[in-house]
Amino acid sequence: MTTLRQAQGPGAAQASGSNGQSKSQRAYHWIKERIANQEFTPGYRLVLGTIAGELDMSVVPVREAIRQLEAEGLVMFERNVGARVSMVDDTQYRFSMQALSILEGAATALAARRLTADDIRRARAINELMIETLDHFDPRAFTRLNQEFHAALFEKTANPRMLDLVENEWARLGHLRDSTFAFIPGRAQESVREHENILQLIESSAPLGEIEKAARRHRSATLDAYMIHEHPDEALGLPAF
């Protein structure tokens, strides 16, 4: 007995045919979105059956989705108990930012020599856009542009592995917090200036060491600003070098 199951009708067990991606992927994005939206706050218990019910699928794809999220560190998983949304304290955010400063600095240096004049132009255009938005400041939009700007600089990195690592770290930060600039709006102005500076270094074929240093500093300065703003009493011990 085939248990008539879902309304989708008899032929639609597989997702791909109708919509284009697997159920597990759908579940994955669904959950991820909830986490990003804070609907599932840290500590929230992710129950397979419940989610499966809401998404109108069996628990199997949901389970897989959760394991994927676990691999990304978004949720913690305990055997025979289940998954819950990871706790993300400030500390982790800061560590991730620092790691990103290192990765991004290196990736940018590794890409510098491969950027064409056109690439630079494109990056500069993005930065101009950022400057324009400074008036009616929208932290979320600014952060998006910021990401675009840097992506433009290192996407051509000579080392795809570094690109992976950077993107991964960026995604991680995205989970931890929507936008840093929401916390320290004043940082935005400096930021765009530093962007221009980095561009000039690249254009003038400055030593790669200089470029790396500038790119790293640029990001760790954001972190510093955040620290001073939010935790004036602590320090990370990051060498500025």
Add this chain to the structure above:
Amino acid sequence: MTTLRQAQGPGAAQASGSNGQSKSQRAYHWIKERIANQEFTPGYRLVLGTIAGELDMSVVPVREAIRQLEAEGLVMFERNVGARVSMVDDTQYRFSMQALSILEGAATALAARRLTADDIRRARAINELMIETLDHFDPRAFTRLNQEFHAALFEKTANPRMLDLVENEWARLGHLRDSTFAFIPGRAQESVREHENILQLIESSAPLGEIEKAARRHRSATLDAYMIHEHPDEALGLPAF
């Protein structure tokens, strides 16, 4: 012949009771070991049903194991097609080494100020051991000691996220190749000298920038040696900075 299998009968679906860990974990380790042992060579097709049969379990845990391996980059997965062991060309190895040089250099610098005299002593002891083994050179053992040495230096890093990244990258390299030193035995001597150099920098509280540079160079020198040995015609474009 066991095939009537689960003598356990229809009940006992759960593994934990008898052995202690889940079937999916068992499958995970089983597959991983095969890959490490080169029994499953790159490109090898991982068929759920077959593996499930060999491990005497259903396909569900196997599937999960494979997804885990996918997340680690050990296997490639294609929807509705299946998984195969990732291709690992030299290129990836080199990129990973370069990434590691960057990560490890930074992690070492971030740990430098937190190392006690005792930590240094321990690291030096490991290096002495490495020197001793130079006579009857065993690449595998040397690599293991090398890992221990560096781990001793950065395990106290101020940034746990960096530690994660470094360890992850190291694991990745482990999959890609057993030991670099098997390819370029001559590098071993230089290597231990550089180790001592790094130790002295840390002891003398050299600027963190110096320490990072030394640690990074140390590893990228290994990479360079490998390149010269194996691919004298190519270049990576890594800035020595």
Add this chain to the structure above:
DNA sequence: CTGCGACCGATGATATACGATTTCGGATAC
């Protein structure tokens, strides 16, 4: 002889089924 399309086998994706494990509340003993 060659190219294209329909069929078929292999395998992946998902649904359902059910025992196992954990958790939590209530009853009981001290």
Add this chain to the structure above:
DNA sequence: GTATCCGAAATCGTATATCATCGGTCGCAG
């Protein structure tokens, strides 16, 4: 009144079943 134990409910882990999709083969037409 508090601690402990027992049992039920919730939920997980895995087996089995079914359907979808992919890849290849075979046959037919040009």
